Amino acid sequence: MSARMTAAPAISIPDLEALIREGVPLVGNFGVSIDELVPGRVRMRMPYKDDFVRPGGTVTGPAMFGLADVALYAAVLSLIGRVELAVTTSMTINFLRRPAPVGIVCEGRVLKLGKRLAYGEVLLFSEDALDEPVAHATGTYSIPPHAPVSVTVSGYRDGGAD
Known part of the structure; x- marks a missing residue:
């Protein structure tokens, strides 16, 4: 995916933050906020508690x-819009080093978006x-049937084979 984006995300930051608070209340209660959202990419932070x-x-x-x-969820929704029933089908995390007791910043990106799956x-x-x-985490999201949202990112198009 190119760093140069050619379209707005398919969901706004305020709508996505509200969806996280209301639809994923466990993580929503973490105080997570979104710093940046572009098609296929998100930068979020979780404050220290x-x-x-x-x-x-x-x-x-x-x-x-x-x-x-929730970061991968946000990156997927940035491409497909508010499809609340997009769900995690698998996720793996590797802990690389001991984090200090401070806030955590993350950067998520969609590497492949198909009709039914996003990775x-x-x-x-x-x-x-x-x-x-x-x-470092990797994951796959299952995407239910939904009305398509046309989002084109330079060098990347929605829709490949799953």
Whole structure:
């Protein structure tokens, strides 16, 4: 996918943040916010909370996994619009280094969008060390039948084979 985008995302940041709060309330209660949303890509952040610290003084894996999952959801919806029943079919996360007890920033992107499946990745970073990822996640989303949204990204088109 080219870095130069040629269209607006298929869902707005305020609509997506509301959907996360209301439709995915566990992660919505994390205080997640969206910094940037373009077709096929999202940059989000999860603020530090004492509830996210596990023994050893690091951010807990389930909080980072929830952030990665909702980031991929956001990246997919940026291409297909508000299709609430798009669901995770698989997700894998690799924890690369111990994050400090600070906020977490993540960058998610769709690598392949088909008619029924979307595949993407998410990199997670500690707010205080944005040059070295603390985790890397990959996942697949199942996309139910929906009215198509025409979004073209330079060098990338919706619709390949699944």
